[in-house]
Amino acid sequence: MDVLAFSNRQLGKSLSLICGALTWLREHKSKSLESQLREVEKDDGAPDWVKQFARDEKKQKLLQEKADMEARLARIREKEEREKQLANRSSDLKIKRRVYHFCPPDQYTVVWLTGGQKGEVAVEVDGDDDEAQFRLEDYESGDEEGGVKGSSGGDTLSPAIFYCSRTHSQLTQFINELRRVKIPPPFPEEEDSALGKEVKHLSLGSRKNLCINPKVTKLGNPTAINERCLELQRSGASEASRCEFLPGKEDQVAVRDFRDHTLAKIRDIEDLASLGKNMGICPYYASRPTIKPSEIVTLPYPLLLQKSAREALDLSLKGHVVIVDEAHNLMNAISSIYSITVSLSQLQRSQAQLDIYLAKFKNRLKGKNKVYVMQTVRIIESLASYLEEISKKSKEGVIAPGDLLAMQGIDQVNFYKLQTYLNESKLARKVEGYTVHKEAKEQEKNKLANKPGGAKALQPTATIPVLTHIQGFLLALTNPSAEGKFFHCKTEDKNNPCLRYMLLDPAHHFREIVEEARAVILAGGTMEPMNDYINHLFPYLPKERIRTLSCGHVIPKENLTALPVTKGPGGREFEFTFEKRMQPAMIEELGRAIVNLCQVIPHGVVCFFPSYAYLEFVVSQWRKKPTPTSNTVVKSLWERLEDRKTVFRESSDGSSVEEVLTEYAQAIDSGKGGLLLSVVGGKMSEGINFNDNLGRGIIMVGLPFPNSNTAEWRAKLEHVEKAAGREFYENACMRAVNQSIGRAIRHREDYAVIALIDKRYSTDRIASKLPKWIQNGLVRGPMDKVFGEVMATTGKFFGAKNALRNVGEHERVRFRRLH
Known part of the structure; x- marks a missing residue:
């Protein structure tokens, strides 16, 4: 694969992956076409003009097949745009549902239904009390060892990119970036044509995301939905008890129509579910034939990492490229799936x-x-x-x-x-x-014995x-x-x-993916330290088959300052080990340090704690009123924090994340600023961007080491070699740290101060496990010893940013006056 260089430093990780992968994919298709055409010319006994004729005929046939499909997709895009315009003009109608009639694309029509009667599905409780339905059928399996029928092999001449991330929200962000990209077509003949330039993309999801049968979706639980879905399509079931949306052999025209509509434009998982509802066909099953003609397939972790899920989708990775984003989660995700x-x-x-x-x-x-x-x-x-x-x-x-x-x-x-x-x-x-x-x-x-009125049947x-x-x-x-x-x-x-x-x-469990795919790419913004991937995820691979590429951050060096804070304002040393972190004096010193930092860090400050339990304990200590030494009223540390900024806390159940973030942003916009107390590994330490004023300061309290005294962590450390146990333990901690503090700097104009509160951050062993872009901004020296130097360095950093901003505003005003 050729190296693709970017001069624009604002290109992000997702966009870089998209551009690189699609460029390779289009070039590979062009080379594959040439390879097929050379096969036609191998008849050494034929005259040159016969070979050339056969080559041209083969090429024309392949390009015509592609052009026919592209033309169908183009017509669908045009019709959907007309429908959108029609919907805008008909906004006064109360439209309940669209029904697509399965016709050839050039005869495609839309029927708009109003009133809400036709097409609605009633949810009823099955009243069948025939106990015979619960009897086991005779079991005489000819192959008790079982085994699932293998997926069909991939087309190695037409590989696809399988892009996997942890959550659907992260996949949606990737899809939004994909919509921005326009890649030239793979074949020169298409350069002057609009055909071939649209990326063919498919979103794969679970039944929970794609099921459109209300009798099934009401169950809520993913496993219950899976079970019920399979129950509704079991062999021997009557037509009335089968899922009405399940495509059968007689629905192949509808399935192809669904495929063409899916590929006509880039859709996320919600769009695909809506498309299935509108067309009256199950998008979970109808999307399977769309995998082969797709160029990029996005899917969440479980559908890729779990073998049974791949088999259920009949998903073959042979000859394809797999990209795993947010790969710092990968090893934990695999362990979680199979635990x-x-x-x-x-x-x-x-x-x-x-x-x-x-x-x-x-x-x-x-x-x-x-x-x-x-x-x-x-x-x-x-x-x-x-x-x-x-x-x-x-x-x-x-x-x-x-x-x-x-x-x-x-x-x-x-x-x-x-x-x-x-x-x-x-x-x-x-x-x-x-x-x-x-x-x-x-x-x-x-109930009948006690109440003559009878009783309602229980819901399933x-x-x-x-x-x-x-x-x-x-x-x-x-x-x-x-x-x-x-x-x-x-x-x-x-x-x-x-x-x-x-x-x-x-x-x-990951080896099967590695050995089947053409290439596997692990990508992440904060994957350091990376030794664990080589030692514990790919121990069977020769070192020459593993390549690593680490890119610096897009920001200039002067936009980041990282400070190890070893002592507080009173000179007390910070060491938040499991044995010492509950000391009231150190917790008080921590509160005073954060109060002071909030005085010099403008706008938003996000403070990360090792766990929810420790955050709760610290807050309870800060709320305590100190004993007054005179008649003057002495404020608690919590009240002093609230005087500096509006204080918010992350909830352990995660139920109020959106509400807290909204209020936090409003406090910053109001001018007072906000302090958000969060937890490493919590809802706000991953997937949420604290860019610009939302995160001018990041404070990391201690090192979030897992509790090594639990039976599970003792087993983990025993599993790796004893010599590597400490390294493995520290790496797990530092990946969590790096993921949290990486929430702040999100684009090249962004800037922030990162305060690492624990004396262990000043050691070379721990500092070396920080990402290179943070190490480059790490300020060492007097501030390791004196808190006043931390304050001075922080104040100087933001003073320079304010001065630069004022100069920029002055130049803009001067330019407007001159012109």
Whole structure:
């Protein structure tokens, strides 16, 4: 791939990735065409004029196919623009829904419906009480080892770019950048044509994001939506009970029409869902044929990183390029996807459900149904008994997988065959369904006995079957012991202990992606320190196959000052270790330091704490009124902070993030300024930009090391080599720090002061793990020892910025007067 240089320093990471990837993609398509044409010329015995004719004919055919598709897309874009204009002229109509009639694009029409009657779908509760629906069908699988049918191989001559990020909001930001890009067409013949210049993009999402069936979306829970969706398309189901939006074999014209509308313009996931609603076709399934003709496919982490999700989408990465953005989250994301927790109450609930189910159907179970159901019962009983016993002995600890399976002889169970059975028989759904049905009948019976008016039928459960959740834990029992560990631990409810499987080695699950794709690019603004990726994500790759590129920030050096703050105004040393951070004197010194910094840092200041619990404790200390030494009123540190700026706090539940950010911005705009107390790893430490006046100062309190005394972190540190344990631990901490402080500087004209409050930031070991662009602005020297120097340096920094701004304003006024 050729190196693409940018002279404009305002180009961001997303735009750089888009331009580089699309330039390579278009050039690759051009080279692929030439390669195909050379194949035509290989007939050595043919005259040159015959070869040339065959070459021209082949080229014309390929270009015509492409031109036909581009023409269809162009007509769709024109029609959508006309519809938009029509909608603007008809704004007085109360339009409820559009219905697209599936015609060839040149005959495409739109019907506008008003009044809200036609097309609405009523949500009803299934009143069928036939208990036969809960019986298990005879299970005689010919291939009990199961396995999912593999995805079809990718077209290596037409690769796509798969762009993956953590959240849909981050993907939306990327898509907005994609709309700004205009790339020349891959073939010279298209240079003077409008065709071929539009990027063909597809947003892939989960059923939760794309389902348009109100009977399914009302469930809310992603796993419950998945289960219900599969239930509505099971083989043998009547037409009335199948999902009305699911495309069938007879709907291929509609699917192609959906494909063309998807590719006609760049759409985000919400646009795709709306398109499916308007066309009356499921966008989750109808989008699959759109993958192959797409140039860029955007998708969230789980759809790429989880093998079962890729298989469900029939998604092949062979020959394609994978870009993982926000890759500082990658290892944690993989571990989170493949880790699972099951509580004692869930195991007991599943036991009770199976007891109810067997009381009705046990005598009807035959053959392998009986074998596998009884195996499931024994396993769940064994896990529940083991958890009850071990939780009495200790709060948490590591469990050997053999200990979990030693009771009641369940170590003889073939878990692979059992998993296949549970998936194919839908036992979990049938058990849950019968239990809800039974409970509903009991409730109705009791109410009828007390109230002559009768009782309403219970709504179907909106949660996933508990046995489905336990299945995930049973699957973890088949993993190699080197990849992860099992724990027992306490939940917030002390009477409800839990078993947890935690994936420790993400390399195996990501390796399949690396080996299948043409290339994998990990991108992030704050990926330092990077050693962990090489050592723990790609340990199997030769070093020459891994290339790293680190670019400096777009800002000039004078726009950033980073200060290690080792002492407070009273000379007390800052060291927020786990053992010392609760000291009242140091917390008071911290408050005084922030009060002083807020005096010289204008506009907005964002202060990050190691955890929600520590933030709450610090605030409670700052609110305490000091004992007055005379008749004068002495203010608390909290009141002194509020005198400097309006103070805001991040909530641990994250429910008021938008409201807090809005009020924070309003306080800054009002002129008083704002101080936002936030948490590393919280909602405001990632994905939110504190650019310009929103973040003129960033204060980092301590180093947010994870609690190494927990069983899980002890297992993580034991998993890596002992010599690398400390490095791994520090790197995890510093990636979190770097991600938080990187929220401030967002464009080349931006500027800020970063105060790192802890004496450990003055050590070379910790300072070297900061991003290079922050290291370049790190000021060392007297301020390591004296807080007054920190204040002087900060005041000088903003004084220079104010002077520069005043000079600029003076020049603008002078220019206006002269002209």
